[in-house]
Amino acid sequence: MSAPPLLAVEGLSCRFGGLLALNNVSLAVQEGEIFGLIGPNGAGKTTLFNAISALTTPSSGQVLWRGQPIRHPRPDRLSRLGLARTFQNLRLFDSLSVRDNVLVGLHRFAASPLAAGLLGTAGVRRRQRQLEQRALELLALVGLEDGADLAAASLPYGERRRLELARALATEPRLLLLDEPAAGMNPAEKNDLCELIRAIRDRFDLTVMIIEHHVPLMMRLCDRLAVLNFGERIALGTPEVVRHDPKVIEAYLGSPR
Amino acid sequence: MDAGLLVQMLIGALLGLSVYLPLYCGQLSLATPGFFAIGGTVAALLSTRVPAFAGTGATSPLPALLLEMALAGLLAGLLALAIGGTVLRLRGIYLAIATIALVEILRVFNLNLPFTGGALGIFGIPQPFDSTTGYAGFSLALLAVVCWLCARLEQLRLGRAMAAIRDDELAAASVGIDTARVKLTAFVLSALLAGLTGALAAHFLNSWNAKLGSFDASITTLAFVVFGGSRTWLGPVIGGLALTALPELLRPVGDLRLIVFGLVILLGPVLFPQGLITPQLLQRLGHGCSVVGQGFSGAGRRLRGRLSGVRRP
Ligand SMILES: Nc1ncnc2c1ncn2[C@@H]1O[C@H](COP(=O)(O)OP(=O)(O)OP(=O)(O)O)[C@@H](O)[C@H]1O
Ligand SMILES: [Mg+2]
Numbered sequence: 001m002s003a004p005p006l007l008a009v010e011g012l013s014c015r016f017g018g019l020l021a022l023n024n025v026s027l028a029v030q031e032g033e034i035f036g037l038i039g040p041n042g043a044g045k046t047t048l049f050n051a052i053s054a055l056t057t058p059s060s061g062q063v064l065w066r067g068q069p070i071r072h073p074r075p076d077r078l079s080r081l082g083l084a085r086t087f088q089n090l091r092l093f094d095s096l097s098v099r100d101n102v103l104v105g106l107h108r109f110a111a112s113p114l115a116a117g118l119l120g121t122a123g124v125r126r127r128q129r130q131l132e133q134r135a136l137e138l139l140a141l142v143g144l145e146d147g148a149d150l151a152a153a154s155l156p157y158g159e160r161r162r163l164e165l166a167r168a169l170a171t172e173p174r175l176l177l178l179d180e181p182a183a184g185m186n187p188a189e190k191n192d193l194c195e196l197i198r199a200i201r202d203r204f205d206l207t208v209m210i211i212e213h214h215v216p217l218m219m220r221l222c223d224r225l226a227v228l229n230f231g232e233r234i235a236l237g238t239p240e241v242v243r244h245d246p247k248v249i250e251a252y253l254g255s256p257r
Numbered sequence: 258m259d260a261g262l263l264v265q266m267l268i269g270a271l272l273g274l275s276v277y278l279p280l281y282c283g284q285l286s287l288a289t290p291g292f293f294a295i296g297g298t299v300a301a302l303l304s305t306r307v308p309a310f311a312g313t314g315a316t317s318p319l320p321a322l323l324l325e326m327a328l329a330g331l332l333a334g335l336l337a338l339a340i341g342g343t344v345l346r347l348r349g350i351y352l353a354i355a356t357i358a359l360v361e362i363l364r365v366f367n368l369n370l371p372f373t374g375g376a377l378g379i380f381g382i383p384q385p386f387d388s389t390t391g392y393a394g395f396s397l398a399l400l401a402v403v404c405w406l407c408a409r410l411e412q413l414r415l416g417r418a419m420a421a422i423r424d425d426e427l428a429a430a431s432v433g434i435d436t437a438r439v440k441l442t443a444f445v446l447s448a449l450l451a452g453l454t455g456a457l458a459a460h461f462l463n464s465w466n467a468k469l470g471s472f473d474a475s476i477t478t479l480a481f482v483v484f485g486g487s488r489t490w491l492g493p494v495i496g497g498l499a500l501t502a503l504p505e506l507l508r509p510v511g512d513l514r515l516i517v518f519g520l521v522i523l524l525g526p527v528l529f530p531q532g533l534i535t536p537q538l539l540q541r542l543g544h545g546c547s548v549v550g551q552g553f554s555g556a557g558r559r560l561r562g563r564l565s566g567v568r569r570p
Contacts, residue, residue, distance in 0.1 A: 053431060074430070075430035075431045076430045076431075076435050076436065079430075079431060079432055079433030080433055084431070085431060087428070091431075092424075092428070093428065093429075094424055094425075095420065095423075096417070096420055096421065100417060100420075104417050104418065104421040104429065104432055105432045107414060107417075107418055107433055108433045110414040112414070117413045117415075118406060118409045118413070120409065167432060168432070171433050
């Protein structure tokens with residue numbers, strides 16, 4: 001029997017009052033894949049990410065991690081399992097420095113007994129230096145090593161996006177959810193980002209789920225894609241399959257009257 | 258300066274730090290006077306009812322004071338641990354209201370329990386120090402230790418997690434921080450500090466009653482932090498020292514002093530929305546200091562160089 005998918009979503013529905021933001025969505029993401037999620041505005045893409053990362057409680061359905069249902073899902077527990085994400089509307093720790101934002105991402109690896117920490121024993125200090133080194137490496141990876149001491153709030157938009165990526169990578173995820181990481185970028189920057197995502201996937205042996213509106217870019221980047229429309233998964237498959245799916249064409253171009 | 262006022266100011270600074278700890282992770286808890294009252298009551302009861310703590314006559318030994326402070330801190334911390342899980346589910350102003358309610362409940366208990374002396378309270382609490390100067394020295398040492406611990410905390414994983422929760426709780430949870438636990442830790446540390454400060458205050462004041470842990474005190478201690486700033490430990494310390502001293506220093510202007518005091522509390526946040534002491538301010542000052550420091554160490558190196566040069570044949 002083959003290994004269960006890293007992440008599976010089964011019959012997931014999310015209702016907000018009268019609005020069914022997700023309607024019985026199922027999909028599975030295999031280890032090592034770059035899995036794309038596309039769909040018109042308000043289709044429910046971010047809601048799906050929120051449900052996976054336990055920021056939203058689904059009305060029904062479940063999320064499986066390596067084939068196991070996640071009991072008592074909570075964002076911090078999912079992070080420990082190996083899930084990390086970025087946010088469509090950027091959620092950095094604005095009053096902290098760029099370096100500290102990444103160090104917060106390294107929280108799980110920074111544990112030390114409180115007394116030893118307070119006294120600043122040699123072991124604690126050595127560990128602290130290692131963590132700071134690691135933070136700088138991650139910042140270098142996204143090209144932010146020069147601004148480590150700046151306040152996160154002072155960065156321009158594009159760099160804030162990259163900082164959020166470094167912070168997510170700091171948690172050493174197995175699965176990385178990227179919610180419109182290329183928003184606000186020009187075509188050249190979008191291409192660079194694509195390269196970066198591929199490089200990160202290879203280097204960290206990651207699985208990536210990505211939401212992005214720029215369809216041609218997604219066709220190039222992703223191994224497989226799911227298309228959402230009005231909360232329903234209307235298509236799923238390789239870029240080639242999705243591109244020619246009449247339902248997708250209809251969702252994007254409107255139905256021929 | 259009058260040593261008595263100095264002790265009050267130092268106690269104010271300690272209480273300011275107690276409010277600051279939860280606020281540093283974004284939790285507006287006004288429970289500090291409640292835990293302060295618990296600490297004071299514990300010390301008052303132990304040192305007046307239990308012979309082992311009372312010592313001989315009007316004096317009590319210093320180790321007894323330390324033990325009382327430890328017990329007071331422990332009891333306050335345990336209560337915080339017991340109720341924190343529930344109370345800290347509330348956010349913002351709702352948490353503030355719930356903690357005010359806690360302070361009031363504790364006050365009413367204090368007023369009505371058979372052994373806490375009712376409205377009059379407990380009198381003749383024995384003195385571990387001969388003079389007010391002794392209290393001042395002890396309080397100063399305590400404040401120094403607590404400040405050092407808070408300064409260290411800000412550098413540690415726990416402190417960083419607290420700041421992250423303050424900035425964005427949801428994002429903090431998404432990077433793997435058990436936010437409920439971090440908030441509870443801050444709340445318990447805050448209670449512990451307020452409790453042991455209460456034990457010290459009970460001895461210093463010589464008597465203890467329910468009025469010392471009231472809603473007024475919640476607001477006053479919050480003002481320490483709002484005035485001084487909640488982004489670094491130095492803020493509540495300065496706020497606590499200054500705002501405790503101010504009403505006393507203003508005594509010469511008579512009844513006007515309450516108006517002036519009110520104006521200061523009002524204008525502080527208007528003029529310094531982040532509080533008087535901000536990390537940016539410290540950074541600017543720190544830069545100045547490090548320039549001076551480098552000057553010193555440079556001079557030291559030169560001196561050492563010369564000394565070793567002397568020894569060289
Ligand atoms: N917490 C919420 N409460 C109420 N409605 C919500 C909530 N979150 C999302 N919605 C609604 O659910 C629908 C799906 O939203 P979602 O953010 O998932 O869309 P999306 O596919 O990410 O869109 P976009 O491309 O604009 O980001 C929208 O109509 C949105 O208004
Ligand atoms: Mg979205």
